[in-house]
Amino acid sequence: AQRVTQPEKLLSVFKGAPVELKCNYSYSGSPELFWYVQYSRQRLQLLLRHISRESIKGFTADLNKGETSFHLKKPFAQEEDSAMYYCALGDTGGFKTIFGAGTRLFVKA
Amino acid sequence: EPEVTQTPSHQVTQMGQEVILRCVPISNHLYFYWYRQILGQKVEFLVSFYNNEISEKSEIFDDQFSVERPDGSNFTLKIRSTKLEDSAMYFCASMGQWNTEAFFGQGTRLTVV
Numbered sequence: 001a002q003r004v005t006q007p008e009k010l011l012s013v014f015k016g017a018p019v020e021l022k023c024n025y026s027y028s029g030s031p032e033l034f035w036y037v038q039y040s041r042q043r044l045q046l047l048l049r050h051i052s053r054e055s056i057k058g059f060t061a062d063l064n065k066g067e068t069s070f071h072l073k074k075p076f077a078q079e080e081d082s083a084m085y086y087c088a089l090g091d092t093g094g095f096k097t098i099f100g101a102g103t104r105l106f107v108k109a
Numbered sequence: 110e111p112e113v114t115q116t117p118s119h120q121v122t123q124m125g126q127e128v129i130l131r132c133v134p135i136s137n138h139l140y141f142y143w144y145r146q147i148l149g150q151k152v153e154f155l156v157s158f159y160n161n162e163i164s165e166k167s168e169i170f171d172d173q174f175s176v177e178r179p180d181g182s183n184f185t186l187k188i189r190s191t192k193l194e195d196s197a198m199y200f201c202a203s204m205g206q207w208n209t210e211a212f213f214g215q216g217t218r219l220t221v222v
Contacts, residue, residue, distance in 0.1 A: 034210075043113075043200075043213045043214060043216070044152070044200065044202075044213040045212075045213065046210040049210070086151075086152060095140070095157040095159065095164040095165040096142070096154045096157050096167075097142075097154070097211055098154060099144075099151055099153075099154075100151065101150075
């Protein structure tokens with residue numbers, strides 16, 4: 001069964017501290033993995049996807065097929081990073097994207 | 110920048126009434142989706158629509174739900190007889206190409222009383 005697990009509902013860090021938001025997935029094929037972000041009062045938007053291997057707003061995520069993980073990392077958190085982060089799995093048919101439960105990141109001054 | 114728009118932003122309806130939630134996807138997109146998010150819970154997939162038909166639907170998407178793309182621009186979600194548990198934020202999304210970025214609307218908050 002396809003599943004995305006984000007074990008932390010809330011992650012609170014100080015500004016300048018490293019951040020890691022965990023995501024594990026369960027999928028039988030080759031996964032397409034995404035991180036979406038929702039800032040306060042804004043719509044869900046794509047942050048990054050594993051296939052592009054980009055760093056967006058200082059965030060990176062590496063797909064680890066052995067551990068079935070796609071953790072989101074940033075070396076130095078900023079206050080403007082405070083938001084809800086969703087890890088998502090796209091099936092190879094492209095017909096649905098499954099979201100994890102989300103992790104609220106709170107960056108304290 | 111093109112974006113997905115949803116109307117209304119908030120809908121209050123009585124239990125048992127029909128509601129139609131409207132979405133205007135990005136114009137050249139081919140894949141369309143409805144998701145919902147019950148307060149405090151995760152974003153849940155409802156249905157996907159491609160080539161003028163439903164591609165996939167979840168177990169939540171029962172006979173009370175239907176989708177339409179009546180005129181090539183709008184994409185609607187109808188709930189025939191609303192229940193209290195249908196109260197949620199409903200998000201429409203569209204995607205240009207297979208398994209690329211999904212662009213989300215701002216959502217419609219549905220409150221069933």
